[in-house]
Amino acid sequence: MRVVFYYPSMIIGGAELLFYRTACELHKLGMNIAYVDYHDGYIAKKLNDENSGIDTISIDKEPRKSLESQDVVILPANFARVLDTLDFCSANCRLLFWVIHPENLVPKLPSQIPLPEKSLSYRLLSFFLLRTERKNITSLLNICDEYNGIYYMDGACYRQHKSVLGNINSPKILPLFVPSKGIISAKFNRSSVSGKKLKVAWLGRIDKSFKHFILERLIRDLNELGLYETLELCIIGQGDGIEYIKKVVAECTEVDVRFVSHVEPNLLQDYLFQNVDLLCAMGTSALEGAKAGIPVVCLDASYQPVDFEYKYRLIYQGEGLSLGYIINQNWFPDENKLSIKEILLHVRENFRLHAQKSLKFYQEGYEPSNVIKELKKAVEATNLKPTCFPGKLFRKSLFVRIWRAFR
Template sequence: MKNICFFYPSKNVGGAQLLFVRLAIELSLIEGLNIKVIDYSEGFLTKQLANTPNVSLIPFVNGKAKIDFETILITPLSYIADIEYLVDFNIQEVKLLFWAIHPDNLKDSLYAKGRKIFINKAQLRHYIVTLSEKGNIIYMDGANFYSVVKELDINFKPFYLPIPVDIKEQSKVRIKKDKVLNLGWLGRISYDKINSLYKIIDEVRFFSELKKFNIHLHIIGDGEEKEDLITYLKKSNVSYTLAGTLMNQYLDNYIIENIDLGVAMGTSCIEFASRKIPVFLIDFSHDRFPNDYKYNWLFETEDYTLGSNVNSISERKNSFEQLIKQFSDDNKLGEKCYLYTLNNHYIKNVLNSLLLHCEDLVACDRNEWKMFQKKINPILYKISYKLYRKLKFKM
């Protein structure tokens, strides 16, 4: 194993993008290992890794990239159907590693671009199970695994590779100084998270009015739903700050100086916890949340799950009011979240797990891969999608 290549072309800033940046940087420090990244010339990964030794860019131009060397290719599970259109590679030289990093990854792949009309999910079960059992599909957490199980009505033993984070001993620790509770949201303001934000705004408004308790909401992040969010905030009449996108030391300073309690999903939860800020999890939903929705502290989660679909079957323990009371009564919550993160998400341990997995990884069987692609990309879909790409990229 001399080469590891990441495929996640993106011009946005988000948890998934930061996830691949962190892994690329950490892997680049290993002697004898060459790290490649497929991205736009002006992409987020390109900009973040531009000055990182031993990391080289493979340009993603007109919706296509080329790999002409032996490597392990790591990419989100959402690309499992489209990877052959997006990357020119030899299936016997490139070992594919699909990482389920969002519970909707498989749905995005099965139903995107009109594919839903043509495919038969029942025919895909065998291939998804086979790829998982051979290690070519791995899962970030239980939410990702069980979403695949539910979608295809299958079951098997998953390999978990949780979110990695570089945890440093904190020289500065947040000390609550005033009577206002500063609640921080961290994450993109996107279509799959906007209802989560609406729910938190509703909770803040109801609790503040009911208990005469001052809560100031800090929203760290940006995205396509920002204007709708601002409209909702103004109607809700809550106290808030829109901090925008913050990274690296700017994010560190803002959290330490301004946030008493965090709420997030995915990678963003770890950003609070690694700084010893107590954080509770919230799920995602494409619809409004139920009124009686409950939450878990980070350290109460199972199977590394850092957020799932609001309709999934999972045990959530605490109402918003209970969270606030526990926060007021227990000054060790931040330490508990930090220790959970250290024990389950420390990047050195996650990296070792990934490298051991890669040592045993084998290339997909050529015939099985071709058959799988025929099932997931039926001929009518294939023709229409190729036409779409020709028109889009004028190829």
């Protein structure tokens, strides 16, 4: 059996890092591993430069290698909807879909349609255009579940699917794999950070989809506090939303902001530990701070401007293993109760307590050896194959045709 990770990408972000690290860990354990990427994709180049021993399979270079019947392919769940286009898959290879974002597979109108999500026009348009799509995706998910071929990274992802698509028969949780180098305990000896510049950081891809709006909210909230607080904000990450964020920063003169485009994965834990007092992030990026033993604010994603009074939460205050929700002006989670001013005050006055609680959240929910054990069980258990899906599920609905026209 060979385990094949599928995530073609030209850049590095939380999801790419997740797949890279998980592939490397399974390879260390003696498993036969391959990685599907562009021939010059970030992870493909990294694996080849490292002489990792992991086979790389290029999807954009001829002749293309086909996957074999003994392969188990691990993919982000959003690829389930376009499985019929992944022609490199053998009909008999087994599939394992991992829901690593709450919006994976959730049908939405194209972002280019200039209507607020809560408007009557948007809701009516969604009802007529997305009805068939929702039905098809729900059927697809239940087929995946029937054959043990889909797992959710946390309860927030399943909650989002349930709210939009209905109940999944037997949802299964597979937490993210975020390895740790071991914990440096020096910061736990420091009970507070009073009397010094507080170093805040954002970590994560800066896209123009669901992350740039919450980052903008964070910058503007910190800027308001900059009149009274001595703050520094370090923005670590890259993506197509970086120019948008730089324009926001230019308007915010009360907080000292600097940009770091990239930190090598093997250096990231030490970098955060040595340079950051409070990390603000979502998903795998939030876990990077938790495992480093620093306080972490878990941010929520938004596809609309966060132009309302957004409340924050520390990572351990979320429901279950949640690493971020999808929010809008009409809803954000009950766990979010603190202003950014209150968060900073808590960190200044009791740094050690919040650092220890962040670390405990990581250790109890995302301990690497336990996650790998569960992943290996999932790989063995899946019996999902491309042939399990009736062809009608992949017919292009009116929604898909419109989406492609706007893309």
